[in-house]
Amino acid sequence: MSLSVWLGALEQGLLWGAMVLGVYMTFRVLDFPDLTVDGSFTLGAAVAAKLILSGYDPWLALVVALLCGALAGLVTGLLHTQLKVAPLLAGILTMIALYSINLRIMGQANLSLLRAPTIFTWIKGYAALVPLGPFLLGLMLVALVLVLLYLFLDTELGMAIRATGDNEQMIRSLGVNTNTMKLIGLAIANALIALSGGLIAQYQGFADIGMGIGMIVAGLAAVIIGEALVGRQTLVRALLAAITGSIIYRAVISLVLQLGLPPTDLKLLTSLIVVIAMAFPLVRRHLGLKTLRLRSEQGAAAKQSNEDL
Amino acid sequence: MLQLSKVTKIFNPGSVNEKSALQEITLHVQTGEVITIIGSNGAGKSTLLNVVAGVCEIESGKILLDGEDVTCRPEHIRAAWIGRVFQDPLLGTAASMTIEENLAMALRRGRPRFLRRGITAAERKMFREHLALLGLGLEDRLGTRVGLLSGGQRQALTVLMATIATPKLLLLDEHTAALDPRTARTVMALTERIIAHHHLTTLMVTHNLEQALRTGTRTIMMHEGRIILDLSGPERSRTTVADLLKMFGQASGNIFADDKVLLTGS
Known part of the structure; x- marks a missing residue:
C-alpha cells in the first residue's frame, strides 16, 4: 500500500473523529444509546454543502452545520425527556425525520462540491504544506475539539452530565435536573457529529443522502476499538481512545478496500x-x-x- | 423545620394493585430534632422519606420545608435543603468518577452549575481535611475512582457527601443495613458525629430497635402508612426494646415478627 493511502486513512480518521467523540458522549458519558447519529451526520454534510454552494464561507458552513446538529440532538432529547419516549426510539424518530429534512435541504439526493471552495481547497493553496495540508488541518481541528470537550467535561456542568450517565438518582438528589443534562449532552454530541458530517462532505467533495447510513455502528466500532487499545481509566484516556479508534477503524477500512473488498x-x-x-x-x-x-x-x-x- | 400535614400517597391509584403507602400522615419536625423511624416492612418508612425528598408526588396533603410550601417542587429543587443517604452504598456515589469529583458535585448541591471549574485547589484541600476525619485513609486517594472502594468506604463517603454542603434536613434510609456489623458501627458513629457537629435535623429509618431508641431525640413507629407511636422526652428514655415490641403489638394488633430476629444483632 502506498503512503498516500495511509495518509488518507489518517486524515479520514481525524475528520471522522469528531463523530466518534459524539458517539462516545452519548453511549459512554450519558449512557444514552442515541441513534440520531445517522441523521445528524448527514444533516451536517447537507447544511455545509448547501451553504457552500450558495456562496457562503466554508468555515461559516461548518459552524451552521454544528448548530443544526445541536438542534437535532435537542429534538431527540425533548422526545425522551418530555414525551417519555424510550432513548432508542427517540433517536430513530429523529433520524427518520431528518432523512426528509436532509433531502429538502439539499433539494436532491447528492450535492457535488467539485470546483467549490472548501476548507481543504484553502489549505491546499499553501504549497509548503503539500501533501500534509489536509492532515494538519484535521489534526488541528480534532485537537481543538478534544481540548474543548475535555475542559467542558471537567466543569461543574460537565461533571453533572457525566454523573447523569453514571448514577441518575444520586445526581438528582444533589440538586441537578437530569433532564436538562441529557438535553445538553445530546445537543453537544450531535453538534460534534454534524460538524464531522460537514468536514467529511468538504473532504470528499460531495454530500449524499445515504452517507450517514450505519454511521452509529462505525462510531461504536471506533469507540470500542479505541477503548480496547487505549483504555478508559481516565477522561483523557477515554477521549484519546475515541480518536485512536477512529483512525484505526479508517485504516482497517482502507486496508480491506485495497485488498479488493467491494465497497458495497x-x-x-x-x-x-x-x-x-x-x-x-x-x-x-x-x-x-x-x-x-x-x-x-x-x-x-x-x-x-x-x-x- | 419540616411540616407534613395530612400527606397521603397511593401507589398505582385506580388499578388492582392500588396500595396506599401513606395515609394522612401529619408530622411536625422541630429544628435540630433527630427522629428515628421504625416499623415493619411495607409500613411506609422509605415512602415517607421519598415523599419528603420529592422522589414521588403525593395524592393529597401539604409539605412545608423551613416554612416554604414545597409540595409541588421537584426533587432536584428540594435537594437544596436536603441531604440524603440511601440504603444501597452503590446508589449514593458515581462509581466511574473519582472521590474528589463526587465530593465536588456534592459540595454544589442546590447551587446552579455553570462552566466554572469542577474542582478548585482550595476545595481539594478542604476535601482532604474532611476525608482525614473519616479515618479511612481516603484523604490520599482523591483521584481514585469510587467504584474501586468497598461498600463501607462508599457509604462513609456518601454520608460525607450528604453533609459537606450543610443541609437543613438529613434523610437516612437504613443507611447501615447493607453493611457488615463492624462497618455498620463505624459508619453509624461517623453519622452521629457529623449530626452532632452540625446540629442537623435528621430523619433516620432503621430496622434496629435498640439503635432507634439510643440514637436521636425522638422515635416514631409506623404501621400500614400511619404513625402509630410517637415517643420523645423522658417517656422515650424509659422505653426499652421489649416495651417497643409490646406497644407495637397493642397499637397494630400484630406481632413485630419480621423484625424480632434483628434484635439479637448489635
Whole structure:
C-alpha cells in the first residue's frame, strides 16, 4: 500500500473523529444509546454543502452545520425527556425525520462540491504544506475539539452530565435536573457529529443522502476499538481512545478496500468489527489477561478497606 | 423545620394493585430534632422519606420545608435543603468518577452549575481535611475512582457527601443495613458525629430497635402508612426494646415478627 493511502486513512480518521467523540458522549458519558447519529451526520454534510454552494464561507458552513446538529440532538432529547419516549426510539424518530429534512435541504439526493471552495481547497493553496495540508488541518481541528470537550467535561456542568450517565438518582438528589443534562449532552454530541458530517462532505467533495447510513455502528466500532487499545481509566484516556479508534477503524477500512473488498460489503464488515470488538474483552477475560490487572486493583482496594474498617 | 400535614400517597391509584403507602400522615419536625423511624416492612418508612425528598408526588396533603410550601417542587429543587443517604452504598456515589469529583458535585448541591471549574485547589484541600476525619485513609486517594472502594468506604463517603454542603434536613434510609456489623458501627458513629457537629435535623429509618431508641431525640413507629407511636422526652428514655415490641403489638394488633430476629444483632 502506498503512503498516500495511509495518509488518507489518517486524515479520514481525524475528520471522522469528531463523530466518534459524539458517539462516545452519548453511549459512554450519558449512557444514552442515541441513534440520531445517522441523521445528524448527514444533516451536517447537507447544511455545509448547501451553504457552500450558495456562496457562503466554508468555515461559516461548518459552524451552521454544528448548530443544526445541536438542534437535532435537542429534538431527540425533548422526545425522551418530555414525551417519555424510550432513548432508542427517540433517536430513530429523529433520524427518520431528518432523512426528509436532509433531502429538502439539499433539494436532491447528492450535492457535488467539485470546483467549490472548501476548507481543504484553502489549505491546499499553501504549497509548503503539500501533501500534509489536509492532515494538519484535521489534526488541528480534532485537537481543538478534544481540548474543548475535555475542559467542558471537567466543569461543574460537565461533571453533572457525566454523573447523569453514571448514577441518575444520586445526581438528582444533589440538586441537578437530569433532564436538562441529557438535553445538553445530546445537543453537544450531535453538534460534534454534524460538524464531522460537514468536514467529511468538504473532504470528499460531495454530500449524499445515504452517507450517514450505519454511521452509529462505525462510531461504536471506533469507540470500542479505541477503548480496547487505549483504555478508559481516565477522561483523557477515554477521549484519546475515541480518536485512536477512529483512525484505526479508517485504516482497517482502507486496508480491506485495497485488498479488493467491494465497497458495497463495507457495512457488513463494520458490523463484524463491532461484534469482534465487543467479544474482545470476553476473549481477554477467558485468557486471563484483563482479570489479572483488575483483580490486582480490586485486591488493593479490598485490602485497604480491611485495614481501615 | 419540616411540616407534613395530612400527606397521603397511593401507589398505582385506580388499578388492582392500588396500595396506599401513606395515609394522612401529619408530622411536625422541630429544628435540630433527630427522629428515628421504625416499623415493619411495607409500613411506609422509605415512602415517607421519598415523599419528603420529592422522589414521588403525593395524592393529597401539604409539605412545608423551613416554612416554604414545597409540595409541588421537584426533587432536584428540594435537594437544596436536603441531604440524603440511601440504603444501597452503590446508589449514593458515581462509581466511574473519582472521590474528589463526587465530593465536588456534592459540595454544589442546590447551587446552579455553570462552566466554572469542577474542582478548585482550595476545595481539594478542604476535601482532604474532611476525608482525614473519616479515618479511612481516603484523604490520599482523591483521584481514585469510587467504584474501586468497598461498600463501607462508599457509604462513609456518601454520608460525607450528604453533609459537606450543610443541609437543613438529613434523610437516612437504613443507611447501615447493607453493611457488615463492624462497618455498620463505624459508619453509624461517623453519622452521629457529623449530626452532632452540625446540629442537623435528621430523619433516620432503621430496622434496629435498640439503635432507634439510643440514637436521636425522638422515635416514631409506623404501621400500614400511619404513625402509630410517637415517643420523645423522658417517656422515650424509659422505653426499652421489649416495651417497643409490646406497644407495637397493642397499637397494630400484630406481632413485630419480621423484625424480632434483628434484635439479637448489635
